[in-house]
Amino acid sequence: MRVGIIGAGAAGLAAAYDLTKLGHYAEVFEQAPFLGGQASTFLVGGGRLERGYHHLFVSDTDMVDLIQELGLGEKLAWLESQVGLFHGGRLWDFSTPWDLLRFKPLSLVQRLRVGLWSLVLQKTSNWQKYESVTAQEWITRRMGKEAYQVIWEPLLRGKFGENYDQISMTWLWGKFRLRVSSRQGILARERLGYPMGSFGEVFDTLGERIEQQGGDIHLSARVQRVVVEDGTATGLEVKLPDQDPEIEAEIRSYDAIIATTPSYIFTRLVPPLPVAYQERLDNVRYLAAVVLILALDRPLSDKYWMNIADLSLPFVGVIEHTNLVDPALYGGNHLVYLTNYPSRDSELYQMSAEELLAAYLPHLQKINPQFDPSWVREYFHHKIDGAQPIIGVNYGQRIPEHRTPFRNLYLANTTQIYPEDRGTNYSVRMGRLVARMVLEDAQAGC
Ligand SMILES: Cc1cc2nc3c(=O)[nH]c(=O)nc-3n(C[C@H](O)[C@H](O)[C@H](O)COP(=O)(O)OP(=O)(O)OC[C@H]3O[C@@H](n4cnc5c(N)ncnc54)[C@H](O)[C@@H]3O)c2cc1C
Incomplete structure (x- = not known):
């Protein structure tokens, strides 16, 4: 089979990996210039760091199994985490x-x-x-x-x-x-997993395996449209980075297509859907993640994870990555994520890195009275769209099916993860499940 996959995050790559392992052809298109989607990484002090803080729980067995299968098991460390709760002007241990x-x-x-x-x-x-x-x-x-x-x-x-x-x-x-x-x-205390070398290394290795197994992955390659003919998805209209600028886009044909984009993007890629399915897609709203990462010359606290139960602070979480993972891996930088989950039309979402820094820094002294802005060596700002679906009551009854109303078109995104909350583990599980579904349907002649 020839399967076209939209998105090279955990779900898209896991699906492509299984399909190519079984001898099928998978071609993955990713609009970003890197793999890993929400769990992608960038370089800080010579080390790879996730744009949004990432760890694994012991129950994340799908992700752990995949890491083992890729031969990276020895790099997966299980580390004791220190948890704190900031309330009433002070930091409480909450481990x-x-x-x-x-x-x-x-x-x-x-x-x-x-x-x-x-x-x-x-x-x-x-x-x-x-x-x-x-x-x-x-x-x-x-x-x-x-x-x-x-x-x-x-x-x-x-x-x-x-x-x-x-x-x-x-x-x-x-x-x-x-x-x-x-x-x-x-x-x-809880123990959290972290692949030393980063989640980015896991996804890069997965990408290499997909290519070794005969698949193709295109970065900076945006899918503009899913081609649907007589109710059947037949191809993808894609804009490839090395394409002649004169050419608007190119159409590639597939036997099946898996989309791993957020629902609001999926809707824009396909022709009008039947109302009932469209309603399910529209029913779920997302929040974005806005993350400011500080590279400090010393620790801010002794906590890895700090929940902020104090509305006077302008961020909801402080995750000090280097209280879980050795700062030596990042050139001695102490890495602190200051995080929020706003909607994309909020003021906070629009703020620049400098505006966020100015708004956040004065509050760090509440957490550590010694804190001084001169501790900041560097800072990084990331906005991750479609980060958190809003899970309201009776959510389970409104989840869109993986099999969409268009034949041979499948949807696998984070809104379909339930009752668990989104996470790399569940996207891997879902990607593998949908790959199986594609093959079963083909076998059954659906
Ligand atoms: C701040 C933050 C912290 C998190 N912490 C953790 C954690 O500690 N542990 C954990 O396991 N998980 C964590 N997660 C969740 C985890 O990262 C995600 O659930 C998982 O990575 C989602 O993978 P996915 O493949 O389903 O979706 P995505 O990663 O969103 O992949 C979808 C991909 O589709 C691409 N795409 C979209 N439109 C197009 C198009 N038209 N053409 C081509 N490509 C397109 C996108 O660029 C993206 O790469 C966190 C997420 C965030 C935001």
């Missing part, structure tokens, strides 16, 4: 249940209530029962209003902005499950 017991902003009874219900969530596998209730309702009812307001609301606001009160409890349940899976015991 273990003991830390929760010491969290003074809540009364002892409230802390015990949070601990008890957290345990229940971690032990529950029936996520369906959380589908129709918002995280706000559920947490307020079980853990109490104050616990919700102190711990959870700022986190939900941070991740989902003004949509914070619409988020399904299933989404939050997924986060509890991930965290427990990454601990060796209930009282232990």
Whole structure:
């Protein structure tokens, strides 16, 4: 079979890898000049760093298996992570249940209530029962209003902005499950995985294998249109970088097409879809990730992951990558991500790197009173569109099928990952699943 794939992120590459491994031809088009999509990397101090912070959880077995299969297993390190919660003007340790017991902003009874219900969530596998209730309702009812307001609301606001009160409890349940899976015991710290050499190396190796297996990958190659004839997808209209500028675009033919773009891009690439399917695509809105990365000459904190439960700070997360991974890998730079998830029409999304820096830096002294702007050696600004689908209540009933209404056209994007939250692991799993679907359908003569 000849399969055309739109997007060289985790999903598109995993699909191309499996298809070519089985002797089929896959041709991948990626509009960016690099592989890896949302998990792509750039160079800092001689080391490769993700544009958006990345790690793996112990339960990310699809990604771990792929890393092993690519021969990079020895590079995958499992590292203890230090978690903090910034609340009420100070940084609290939040790595273990003991830390929760010491969290003074809540009364002892409230802390015990949070601990008890957290345990229940971690032990529950029936996520369906959380589908129709918002995280706000559920947490307020079980853990109490104050616990919700102190711990959870700022986190939900941070991740989902003004949509914070619409988020399904299933989404939050997924986060509890991930965290427990990454601990060796209930009282232990979590361990997170990181491929030394970066996620970029994993995707580059995957790209090499695809080519060795006979596939082709084109970077800086934008798909402009999916060609659909009589309800069947037959080709892609692509603009290749080395193409004669006189030529508008070229059409290549395929037996099947897999699109891994966000839904709002997919909609623009295809002819009008039947209303029911289009409604499912439109139903999910996305937030972008806006990330400012500071390369400091010394550490900002001792935490890898810091949730900001304080609306006076203009960012929702501080991820100090070099508290997980050795700064020596990045020329001795201490790398700190300051992160937000705004919508693309927000003011924050429009801000330049310099504007963000000016807005963020004064607040770093709240986290570390010694902090001085002279610590900043360099800074980098990344905007990642389509980063976070907004997962509302009863989301599971509105997910678009991988098999689209057009024959031989498949969609595999992060809105279809559920009940888990998006992640490289699930995109790899989905890419492989859709590759199998393509082959099964071809065999069945669909
Ligand atoms: C800030 C941030 C932090 C994250 N942290 C983690 C983490 O710690 N661990 C983890 O596992 N995951 C994490 N993720 C999530 C993870 O990166 C994504 O879920 C995963 O990489 C998505 O892969 P994908 O292939 O499904 O989509 P994408 O990576 O979005 O790939 C889609 C690709 O399609 C391309 N494309 C779009 N339109 C066209 C077109 N017309 N023509 C050609 N190409 C096109 C895009 O350029 C893109 O490369 C994080 C994401 C973000 C944003």
